Amino acid sequence: RKEVEQDPGPFNVPEGATVAFNCTYSNSASQSFFWYRQDCRKEPKLLMSVYSSGNEDGRFTAQLNRASQYISLLIRDSKLSDSATYLCVVNMYSSASKIIFGSGTRLSIRP
Amino acid sequence: DVKVTQSSRYLVKRTGEKVFLECVQDMDHENMFWYRQDPGLGLRLIYFSYDVKMKEKGDIPEGYSVSREKKERFSLILESASTNQTSMYLCASSHGDRSYEQYFGPGTRLTVT
Numbered sequence: 001r002k003e004v005e006q007d008p009g010p011f012n013v014p015e016g017a018t019v020a021f022n023c024t025y026s027n028s029a030s031q032s033f034f035w036y037r038q039d040c041r042k043e044p045k046l047l048m049s050v051y052s053s054g055n056e057d058g059r060f061t062a063q064l065n066r067a068s069q070y071i072s073l074l075i076r077d078s079k080l081s082d083s084a085t086y087l088c089v090v091n092m093y094s095s096a097s098k099i100i101f102g103s104g105t106r107l108s109i110r111p
Numbered sequence: 112d113v114k115v116t117q118s119s120r121y122l123v124k125r126t127g128e129k130v131f132l133e134c135v136q137d138m139d140h141e142n143m144f145w146y147r148q149d150p151g152l153g154l155r156l157i158y159f160s161y162d163v164k165m166k167e168k169g170d171i172p173e174g175y176s177v178s179r180e181k182k183e184r185f186s187l188i189l190e191s192a193s194t195n196q197t198s199m200y201l202c203a204s205s206h207g208d209r210s211y212e213q214y215f216g217p218g219t220r221l222t223v224t
Contacts, residue, residue, distance in 0.1 A: 008151070034211055043201060043215035044154070087153070091211050097167045099211060101146075103153030 002102075003027060004090050009106040013078060020074040021105045023088030033064055033071045036087040038104065044087055047073075075107075083109045114138070115216035117202055123222045130189040132219050134202030140214075141207035143185035145169075145177060147198040148218070154201065160185055161207065192223045 006023045013019045025033075033050035048055065050062040050071050061074040075082055088102035118133035136143065142161050146154040146169075156169030158177040166177050174196060178186045185204075189196055199220050203213040 004153075032211060043217055044213075045215070046212050049211070089211065095210075097156065097159045097169060099156070099213075101154035103151055 004088055004100045004102040006086075006088050006102040006105045008103065010108050011105065012108045012110060015078060015080060015109055015111055017078050017109075018074065018076045019078055019107065020072055021086065021107075022070050022072045023102050023105075024068075024070045025088075025090045025100075026069070027090075027092055028066075028069065030069075030090045030092050032091040033062075034089040034091070035060075035062055035071075035073050036089055036101070038085045038087055040084070044101075047086070078107075078109045080109050080111065083107060115202060115204055115214050117200075117216040117219050119219050120217060121220050121222075123224065124189075124192050125224055126193060128192050128223075130192050130221065130223075132187040132189075132200055132202075132221070134185045134187070134204075134216055135183055136185075136204040136214070137183065138204065138206075138214070139182065140204035141182075142205045142210050142213075143179065144203040144205075144213065145175075145185065145187045146201045146203065147171070148201055149198050157187065192221075194223050197221060197223045 035047040036044040037047040038044040054063040059076045085104040087104045092098040115136045145157040160166045160179040176188045201218045202216040205213045
C-alpha cells in the first residue's frame with residue numbers, strides 16, 4: 001500500500017463549480033500535511049498547509065481528518081487558472097527526509 | 112524571490128555514461144533535495160542534504176550519488192546511466208526549520224538511450 005494515495009483524476013469541472021478531492025495516508029505517525037500545486041510542465045509549489053482545525057485561503061479550504069487518516073482540498077468558484085495537478089504531501093516524524101509526496105490529482109477546469 | 116536553478120532542462124545520454132546534474136539555490140537554505148518524478152509514482156526522494164558535506168539516502172538512492180561541497184550547490188551523479196533512470200529530475204531546497212516548504216527548480220528531463 002502506498003504511504004500517500006490520491007485519485008489521479010482527471011477531475012473535469014466547469015468554471016465556477018466547487019470541487020473537492022481527498023488524499024489518504026497510511027502512517028498514523030504522520031505529523032504535518034500540505035498541498036502543493038504543479039502546473040503542466042512546471043515545478044511543484046507549496047499551495048497551503050493543512051492544520052487540524054482546518055484552514056482557508058481565499059477560495060481554497062484544506063481539512064485534516066486524523067481519525068480516518070485523510071486530508072482534503074476544496075476549491076470554490078473554480079477558475080480556469082486552477083487547472084493543475086494537486087499534490088498531497090505528508091511529513092512523518094517532522095523529518096526533512098520523511099516528506100512524502102502523493103502522485104497528484106489532475107484538475108481541469110473547462111469554460 | 113527564491114531561485115533554484117538546474118544546469119539543464121533536457122539531457123540525452125547513452126547507457127553507461129556518467130551523468131552530472133547540478134542544482135544551485137540562492138536563498139542560503141540549509142536543506143537541499145533531489146527527486147525524480149515519474150507518471151503515476153509521484154515525486155520520490157533520491158537523496159537529501161542538510162548541510163555542506165552531509166547527506167542522507169532517500170527512498171531510491173541505488174545507482175545515484177550526490178555531492179555538496181558548497182551550501183548553495185547540490186549535485187546528483189549517475190555513476191553509470193541506465194535506461195530505467197530516464198525520468199524528470201527535480202531539485203529542491205528549504206530552510207532547516209521549514210523543510211516542508213520546498214522550493215523547486217524547473218527540472219531536468221533526462222533520457223538515457
